[in-house]
Amino acid sequence: MSQFRAHSVLPGFNLALGFTLLYLSLIVLIPLSALFVKSATLGLGGFWHVVTGDRVLASLRVTFFTSFVAAVINAFFGLIVAWVLVRYTFPGKRIVDALVDLPFALPTAVAGITLATLYAPNGWLGQYFTAHDIKVAYTPLGIVVALTFIGLPFVVRTVQPVLADVEAEVEEAAASLGAGRWDVFQRVIFPAIYPALLTGFALAFARAIGEYGSVIFIAGNMPYISEIAPLLIVAKLEQYDYAGATTIAVAMLLLSFALLLAINILQWWSSRRGTR
């Protein structure tokens, strides 16, 4: 306790901690525990029965797989976008910068309808894919497109400030010491932004798992193929099966939590290794 006091510049640790706990309880813990309580009405056997149903497993697979692919795409291209926005000046940069936030602001249903319109077989973009026999809308590929769209800002916005902190001089110094471009990236820049990139990836991933609005319009919602877990939750609610719906939600929550925890541990481990 005294350790905390010694490090804190601002007074009122007890008050601040109390406030934090209260706030987190109201906003996060109470709703989530309500979820657990409701799903607990089924008992462990019932929980297991719902979660291991063929259709639920298939939908969880679709959700987590497409979310992962979308997050990987975002990590890669988001990094490039952040890089360009930090390192270069060009006309219209502010507009491009603002564009990145658009997926945050747009209602997800609007995003879904727009993307479905574009990528449908008769859409602006879809027609070219169709010409090559690639179906985007109404397949898992369509889900990935929607999730990539909504996840982009998470990577860009987490990497951007960290990248801005890595001064260009550092790169120049590395170059003058004889490092090639790849070496500079791999040994100087990447280790610095790696934790932020991982955070961005995790955020985009987590956001994608819970996404409903934009996906249902482009997914096609075919059972076992392009049916996402949140849709099954809605289907269960439609039957007034609150317990079943919350059970899937709890399963998703636990899986997401495990994944985020794993990513955090990875981050912690890599940052410790980095400081050594």
Place this chain on the structure above:
Amino acid sequence: MNRSTLTALTLIAALFSGASHAAEIKLLNVSYDPTRELYQDYNAAFAKYWKAKTGDDVIISASHGGSGKQARAIIDGLEADVATLALAADIDALATKSDLVPANWQTRLKHNSSPYTSTIVFLVRKGNPKNIKDWNDLVKPSVAVITPNPKTSGGARWNYLAAWGYALKHNSNDQAKAQEFVSKLYANVPVLDSGARGSTTTFVERGIGDVLLAWENEAFLAVKELGPDKFDIVAPSLSILAEPPVSVVDKNVDKHGTRKVAEAYLEYLYSPEGQEIAANNFYRPTDEKVAKKYAKQFPKLNLITIDEVFGGWTKAQKTHFADGGVFDQIYAKK
């Protein structure tokens, strides 16, 4: 200002406030998606009627959304005075999952509390290129059918049951054959939207599929809004009588003190004026006179009812749409 002028002023003020003292009543109608246009017209008409009858102003708000979602919202505390939903099962839920309405709600108004009815028809591309005439054309391998997911859409349940009813009739009531028929039909569905409006968009805007199974009123509306040069309506040989029911939400009207006006609101739906508005919005009127007047508008169909063929909503819901029910089996077999 002396005392007498003050008294005079008070009197005048009292007079004026008395004159404008006609009560202002607020009513919330919680309805499902495709009734948007219907209730827009109807609410204006009822407000006028109520003003003429009682001198009171009634302001009606309408909330629209998926029928099941709306029912859940009412159960969870949305203070609807009246519920006008897509299926009896959803108002039943108000009675069974909470005590907002009594169990016998459906007997309180005429025609199973359904002032207007509708049915399921086919919407096809102009000229009907795939020559789709009846349900058995929908199971041909080359036909793509658009219908929403019955697990999430009330309208889709009617579609499903209509197809089932057709198959039963043509296979001398063999349930296994009916299941095979419906399985084949759903094998032809490339996109399962979560709601009826979503399916309409998929079919109309995205150009996917050869035939859309739709509420009759939605099909008429699509043709009217998007141009008769793009789509045709095909009436199958047999379809299902869809009865979208209405009810006062007792607990809420008693709390708000709006029972009288809420009941009048629903009864007026049965009046010739209300029936005309329904017919103009492509719902089939139940009043015989009005029905005769608009007979030309609606194709003559052989209509089965859910009570006759499926033993009522509760049973149909349990057999076909509950988890592990027939609909799930259709997809599990693949």
